[in-house]
Amino acid sequence: MGRLIATRLGLMVPTFLVITALTFAMAHLAPGDPLLLSEDAPASADTVAQARTRLGLDRPLLERYVTWLGRLVRGDLGVSVVDREPVRGKIGTALPRTVLVSGLALLMACLVAVALGVLLAARHEAAWARLVAAALTLASGVPSFWVAVMALLLFATPRGVEWFPLQGLEGPAHLVLPVACLAWPTVAMLTRYVHTGVRKALEQDFVRAARARGLSERRVLYFHALPNALVPLVTVLGLHLPHVFAGSVVIERVFGIQGMGLLAFEAIGTRDYPVVMGVATVMAAVTLTSMLLADLASMAADPRLASGARR
Numbered sequence: 001m002g003r004l005i006a007t008r009l010g011l012m013v014p015t016f017l018v019i020t021a022l023t024f025a026m027a028h029l030a031p032g033d034p035l036l037l038s039e040d041a042p043a044s045a046d047t048v049a050q051a052r053t054r055l056g057l058d059r060p061l062l063e064r065y066v067t068w069l070g071r072l073v074r075g076d077l078g079v080s081v082v083d084r085e086p087v088r089g090k091i092g093t094a095l096p097r098t099v100l101v102s103g104l105a106l107l108m109a110c111l112v113a114v115a116l117g118v119l120l121a122a123r124h125e126a127a128w129a130r131l132v133a134a135a136l137t138l139a140s141g142v143p144s145f146w147v148a149v150m151a152l153l154l155f156a157t158p159r160g161v162e163w164f165p166l167q168g169l170e171g172p173a174h175l176v177l178p179v180a181c182l183a184w185p186t187v188a189m190l191t192r193y194v195h196t197g198v199r200k201a202l203e204q205d206f207v208r209a210a211r212a213r214g215l216s217e218r219r220v221l222y223f224h225a226l227p228n229a230l231v232p233l234v235t236v237l238g239l240h241l242p243h244v245f246a247g248s249v250v251i252e253r254v255f256g257i258q259g260m261g262l263l264a265f266e267a268i269g270t271r272d273y274p275v276v277m278g279v280a281t282v283m284a285a286v287t288l289t290s291m292l293l294a295d296l297a298s299m300a301a302d303p304r305l306a307s308g309a310r311r
Contacts, residue, residue, distance in 0.1 A: 008295060012288045017069075019287075023280040024065045027273050055081060068277060077281070078274035080267075087278040090263060095282065097169055098248050098259035104179045106244050109186035110237065114226075116187075117194025122221055124199060133195065140188035144247055148181040148254040167256035178255045182247055186240060193236055197229025204228070238294020242287040 052058045056067065071078060077087035116132075123129045154160035155177060165174050201207060202225050210220045249261035256262075260279055267275035 005292075005296070008292050012292070016284050016288060019284040020069070020277070020280060021065060023284075024068065024273075024277060025061060027268075027271070027276045027280075028061055028064065030271065068274075072281065077278040080272050080275050082270050082272045082275075087274045090275060091260070091278050091282060094258060094260045094263045097257055098245065098252070098261060101169075101175065101178050101182060101251070101257065101259065102244050102248050104175060105182035106186065106237075106241065108179060109183040109190055109244075112183070112187050113190030113194055114230075117191045117229075118198055118221060118226060120191070120195045121198035121202065121225075122217075124195075133192075136188045136191050140185060140192075142184070144181055144185055145250045145254060147184050148177070148251055151177045151181055152254065169255075169257045169259075174255075174257075178251050178257060181254075182244065182251045185247070186244060189240070190233065190237070193233050194229060197232060198225050201225035201228040234297040235294045238290050238297060241290035242283065245283065245286050 049058075056064055059067075068078070075088075077091070079086050080090065120129045120133055124133075152166065156162060156164045156166045164177050165171075168174055169178075198221070202221075206228075207220060207224055210224045211217075215224075245260075248257075248259060249264055251257070252259045252261035253265055260282065263275065264279040266272075267279065
């Protein structure tokens with residue numbers, strides 16, 4: 001296992017460099033000038049030129065990337081071009097909100113998906129189970145932003161029932177709709193994985209042997225079939241974590257949550273390169289770390305994977 005972890009960590013470095021380099025190039029080559037898009041834009045062309053020189057925006061792209069990378073190694077994410085605030089401070093304020101919403105959404109999705117997937121697998125011949133499975137397939141194709149807008153109209157405006165707050169993140173009530181909408185596509189996807197995995201496990205010889213020993217159907221289902229089905233789910237969950245994190249961009253925009261998603265949205269709109277790169281760095285770190293954790297969790301759930309990696 002140690003060799004596998006070392007290999008994964010070795011691959012993370014070049015992957016991180018490729019991700020950040022591509023993001024840096026796309027951000028700086030996109031049309032628009034942050035000095036002209038900011039609220040306190042310089043009044044004259046000479047002032048703009050001086051500001052570009054001061055910020056290093058007139059230097060070659062590769063030189064700028066190497067400079068940014070050197071600062072990153074020292075833990076310096078730079079300052080915002082728009083408001084001159086440290087990027088670390090902006091991310092430090094926004095990240096906990098995104099982690100809270102995304103973490104609760106992922107937890108909710110896992111709990112609902114496991115419970116629903118096991119139920120569908122145990123009752124797969126029932127008409128209602130087939131109907132629910134078909135509905136989940138359709139639900140996975142519904143955009144989360146549409147679900148979020150509909151949820152606001154139905155549950156947070158005078159057109160509906162106004163059970164929940166409309167915008168912001170000031171208390172537990174503000175979390176209900178964003179978490180549910182962010183968990184929506186994940187629930188649909190994970191439920192299908194659990195459903196399929198449990199059904200396949202129920203057809204295996206070790207399950208037949210457990211039934212032959214006189215174990216109850218509930219014990220067979222939860223203590224024999226389900227653990228076997230959770231091994232691939234762990235990998236899928238780890239790989240899906242960045243999608244949940246990235247999905248917060250839309251959800252935070254709709255619900256007015258000052259998190260990483262809204263920070264990225266505003267930074268892209270104003271071409272605030274340091275903030276864009278700060279968000280991209282965090283996203284790259286989350287993606288690569290989640291992939292590593294998925295591998296470790298899979299090996300913990302099934303030690304045969306670790307022994308196979310050693311061979």
